[in-house]
Amino acid sequence: MYVEKKKHYEARAKILKALAHPSRLFIVEELQKDERCVCDLTDMIGADMSTVSKHLAVLKQAGIVTDDKRGNQVFYRLRVPCILNFFGCVESVLESQVKEHAEALAGLGKESF
Amino acid sequence: MYVEKKKHYEARAKILKALAHPSRLFIVEELQKDERCVCDLTDMIGADMSTVSKHLAVLKQAGIVTDDKRGNQVFYRLRVPCILNFFGCVESVLESQVKEHAEALAGLGKESF
């Protein structure tokens, strides 16, 4: 039953929620390449630094990234290397939507004449 | 740059957001086993049927499930089979948190005497 495993699902939902924002997805993809400081990410995203800093705090608190202060700057990197695989599935949801849409259009063509 | 790919990230974030709720994760895991009607899911989750119905609408609109009305009931099933793999990574985030915590405790033990 659900109630027994509720904690289980809540923990997982928290992580997904932390990922579920366009800017945070961008950050994760960037960090896949290499670590980045807040200023770099801020430039790339084009939002207020305070906003980016909060996004990073969300990712950090979810256990997705760690930070590392060096001098003046704070560098963030992924704590877990697998996030990429992770997106294979998201992609396939998107692809199946495209496919279905194409089929719907094809079907439309067939039926309309 | 981020701006150019913003649509891209928004589409993916939408899917993750749809998954980022304990009840919806539960639903997805249930549907991995087999299709389910709304009433079954409602019983299992123990919330109002209207609430469950709305969760299903969220999953459907994100392209994660489809529905199939048969007689009186509506059966939902996954549109994309891979969601399970998908969670391998979420798990590893959780595991790395546990591990780190354990290490922190071990370190604490070492340093405190």
Added chain:
DNA sequence: TAAGTACATGGCTATATGGCCATATAGGCA
């Protein structure tokens, strides 16, 4: 047709989120 079952939707409230600006904190350098 009438009544019952299974869902969906609208309305409402409480709470969370994202964004900016303003301000605080911390390190580097003169």
Added chain:
DNA sequence: TGCCTATATGGCCATATAGCCATGTACTTA
């Protein structure tokens, strides 16, 4: 020390979300 840069935090507002209850819709069965 004092100023500059990089980052974090608090305050605030607009919007989104989750939940329930009440109601609407569609199918079934009598």
